[in-house]
Amino acid sequence: MKAIQLKNIALVSVVVLLGMGGCKPKNAASAVDAGAAAKAYVAPGKYDEFYNFVSGGFSGQMSVYGLPSGRLLRVIPVFSVDPEKGWGYSEETKPMLNTSHGFVPWDDLHHTELSQTNGEIDGRWIFANGNNTPRIARVDLSTFRTNEIIEIPNSAGNHSSPFITENTEYVVAGTRFSVPPDNVNGDVPINTYKKNFKGTISFVSVDKTSGNMKIAFQLLCPGVNFDLSHAGKGPSHDWMFFSCYNSEQANTLLEVNASQKDKDFILAVNWKKAEEYLAQGKAKKQSVKYAHNVYDEKTHSATSTIETEVQVLDVKDFPDIAYFIPCPKSPHGCDVDPTGEYIVGSGKLAALIPVFSYTKLQAAIAAKDFIGNFGGIPVVKYESALYGEVKKPGLGPLHTEFDGKGNAYTSFFVSSEIVKWNIKDLKVLDRVPTYYSIGHLCIPGGDSRKPNAKYVIAYNKITKDRYLPTGPELAQSAQLFDISGDKMQLILDFPTIGEPHYAQAVSADLIKTKSVKIFKIEDNFNPYVSKGEGQTKVVRTGNRVDVNMTAIRSHLAPDNIEGIKIGDEVYFHITNLEQDWDVPHGFAIKGSVNAELLIMPGETQTLKWVPDRVGMFPMYCTDFCSALHQEMSGYVRVSPAGSNTKLLFSTGKNLPAADSTGTK
């Protein structure tokens, strides 16, 4: 009992600290080096040195910053609708947000993960997880667009995702909120958690050429909360490591009930071994429903397919697939150093950092140096897998990145700081305060085999007094530190879009040269493309009206349309005929209960419009495209249902009134 009381006291102190919204570091007014301005400044017209891909958290999107300037270059719509870009509103993009639950306009994007080849960032794709309705997205780094989203069945709270293996063989997805699997009756009392709730870990394969994702297999695991993950590297290439908390298997007031044990676990998964069982046909096929959405750059449109089967391996039936390693306390981050030898577990309620050795883990497994099992999975003896502990590094360690020079950088939420320590001797080398309550941190390539350790960036949860106040809601923020020297040097604070969680950065050279500037009009295979004004037309099929329209500086064609009637469903298929970079056109029509279209050069996008009243509806280009942009507009006349107004469309010809049968 005494031990438990002590634990609870420790917990209370943490909670008290939390009540303060993270501690304010003592040297809050710490001096910024006089050279900091010059280091952060990128002169007008100059490029930043790094792309920084930052998760949008509860915005559901991904943002792209330049470093060192901290300038927001782009917000990429991923899991949430974006009326600005017509994302989720155009007919072409609606399927991207389809799920087995229907069209979902939002999700919670936590982690970004750049594709890798041989453990190094290759600049092809970046993946992202959706937490709430479990999904993984793939963004193409030539277009900076979300090209694929796959839903994850048998899961909930897809948090330990989309971490990646060294050759992008797989992105993974772990269940944060265990649930009854989809194939059993989930209508069970919540307090039957221990019996009925399971966590799955999904391995989603990535096609080497197209990048297309497929759920290769799922591992059925005991009901706990899988939290974060990282792949092995080099010698540990075949392994993936997942942290988990709530090994108490509590189902209510987790704040208290999932903080009871001294240690939870890191789950070490031998995915190569799982592949073998899969090849042997030992996985069980399970009927499920999940959406798989793919955007086709040739047709400029997406399709959503509901898939109906996954292959599941119950880990308790395959004892050499997975092993639990005890890890103090409520572990969050689970990070593997560039050599692949060291696995760092960050217990968010711990006051030390355990560093596990891949070599020792293998020896312990070989020797069956187990202290028992949890849910049928062997539990390796803590000391047998442990390389050593970083003692008293700070309070509330969350995440660790690496500089490739033998050093680790760990973020501490509760004590609001970054601590640099040496991996070999586990000694603390430096610490800097962060403002405030840092979550993730990022070194370019800092979770790969080849970090580019010029900067570390802190992503903080609280900004409070750091920026001009903006009412009750404040931006969350990032802080840029120069780590080229022995000591970390604060250079810049910059606010972020949404809620930054994990972020990755990469040298701009790897991406900037292959950025697509326009879509070639001759390669546009959208079924409603108009490859020139001569191909524009308005076609009625029952109450469906298709308007094949073009946009080019500075007019829409057609720009006068008559003969639309109440009850019609009108589809504006707009092709942007421009073939120059940075000349998008937009499209909107008055009173539409829809968003706009934002159409890139050479692209076709479609807006559905159901007119709600008789009258005259202006339409226009919404993107200031030229000095005569304000003139880029037109009219659609809407007549009553059953009227005999003729279908007419033209540009510049001025429809003859005699051809119309209007009332005036």
Next chain:
Amino acid sequence: MKAIQLKNIALVSVVVLLGMGGCKPKNAASAVDAGAAAKAYVAPGKYDEFYNFVSGGFSGQMSVYGLPSGRLLRVIPVFSVDPEKGWGYSEETKPMLNTSHGFVPWDDLHHTELSQTNGEIDGRWIFANGNNTPRIARVDLSTFRTNEIIEIPNSAGNHSSPFITENTEYVVAGTRFSVPPDNVNGDVPINTYKKNFKGTISFVSVDKTSGNMKIAFQLLCPGVNFDLSHAGKGPSHDWMFFSCYNSEQANTLLEVNASQKDKDFILAVNWKKAEEYLAQGKAKKQSVKYAHNVYDEKTHSATSTIETEVQVLDVKDFPDIAYFIPCPKSPHGCDVDPTGEYIVGSGKLAALIPVFSYTKLQAAIAAKDFIGNFGGIPVVKYESALYGEVKKPGLGPLHTEFDGKGNAYTSFFVSSEIVKWNIKDLKVLDRVPTYYSIGHLCIPGGDSRKPNAKYVIAYNKITKDRYLPTGPELAQSAQLFDISGDKMQLILDFPTIGEPHYAQAVSADLIKTKSVKIFKIEDNFNPYVSKGEGQTKVVRTGNRVDVNMTAIRSHLAPDNIEGIKIGDEVYFHITNLEQDWDVPHGFAIKGSVNAELLIMPGETQTLKWVPDRVGMFPMYCTDFCSALHQEMSGYVRVSPAGSNTKLLFSTGKNLPAADSTGTK
């Protein structure tokens, strides 16, 4: 004929220039002063000196930047849904986006306008226009939230809006795309434009205390394209000036057909005179339909009311309300200097800038120095109203702001530059290139009686090679120039969110001290508030289930809910019990075809959820709020329709399985 040919040739040259996406200034590699970095740099933890409120253009939102750092402090949702904040998704905010057409998820926000007292910015509210489905919004600068949106009937393309009179008596709204008025049959041939299409100008009054808006009156005007506007000041206080193009009254291919005439107009409106006629009961009451949406900070919820009447004055029947002033060529910007004497018209196809004199205009009106009328409105003789012309200032002048020291700064889209000139002698004093194709520009207070002329900011339409490429879609951008000396000095390029049009800046001192930090829980009158966990409950009324829930670090109460059934509509009413700044909580539930809630301290927000399947649905806090944030979660059990699972809810107690009638 010769004159027309010449005009068309001039037009062609402009179009050719446009084809280049704006000219690249000759000195594109212009040196940035060595001190620029220090001038733009705001050290970590330091506040910016100015708030810069920037329109989001086709994003429909408003963004708030700090100056001189160019850091994005906040995006305020206005006309477009924002799934991140639940804007347009929570039950409380849905009414804000209602219109006479129904719920509209998007608009095109072009102009920001800070409230004024005696012609000076007073820091109370900022207004914004919606172009596509004509509306005006009011944002409260203590909370940085949109508190009111009013729809404008009898109008389309609400562009010349929401410019403001000196004491915020009115914000105005002018029709960019003339249409048949709402009370006539609009089912007319488009080519009857000259006969049937009208432009209205609306004067929307603003309550001095509450800020609440009301359409005071509308002026029925000839069918043209009203474009921009500014109020008189001091001596010209009673007047409002509106630019218009398309006095050709073309209805197709405006690029050519609305660019025929040498001069279009500025419309000078004597709104005091209009008030008199209104008081005399001379306005016609017209039946219309428009939405008026108000957010109540006491209940934390909005209501939408459909209004049914406006009062209209047909200007041709009241010859002393309005006068046209000829203005070359296709005028866009219409700006009034701080003294109120000079009105600057910027013809986007003109190669000079006319400056009109308020004094001369009044004399010309008194002398009836008219050259005829247009649509029944007297046209003042150009020379009689003209103070003088700025000769050869650049190509494609768009907008002018003022420094309060007798100088004007005009943006030139086609020649991509800002030109500084003296108002008295009309001489050009300085010019700087912009990168590229500048639209609006902004000096803090630069359209008020009291500019704070430290900076001018250029808002550019094209960025092309200025930032790291991000695929076909690039950010638009701003450039900050120091104008404290005689010559403009470029300090910083920073990309912007959405499409920046007009922007205003104000000294931070005017706003930062009155920023609301939390909503007091005792002042929360939301009907579903829980002012403590003791007030939480789950109540079934037929198939409607109301969950009165609380969020406080680090748990939801209740966090276990059973007895929800298929066919139910569940309303989660979440009160954030925190009373500290910067401790929001978020809320989401798996598979919901809805967004999240983001709930500020002391606030209640409601998410509607219709479960789509039987099973177990995790819910959680989406905003990383504490070290135990990951534990802030719970479960909702959904049973089949007609099942007899008992309604149960609890936190930490663990529901007794015996009370449930689950199948296991």
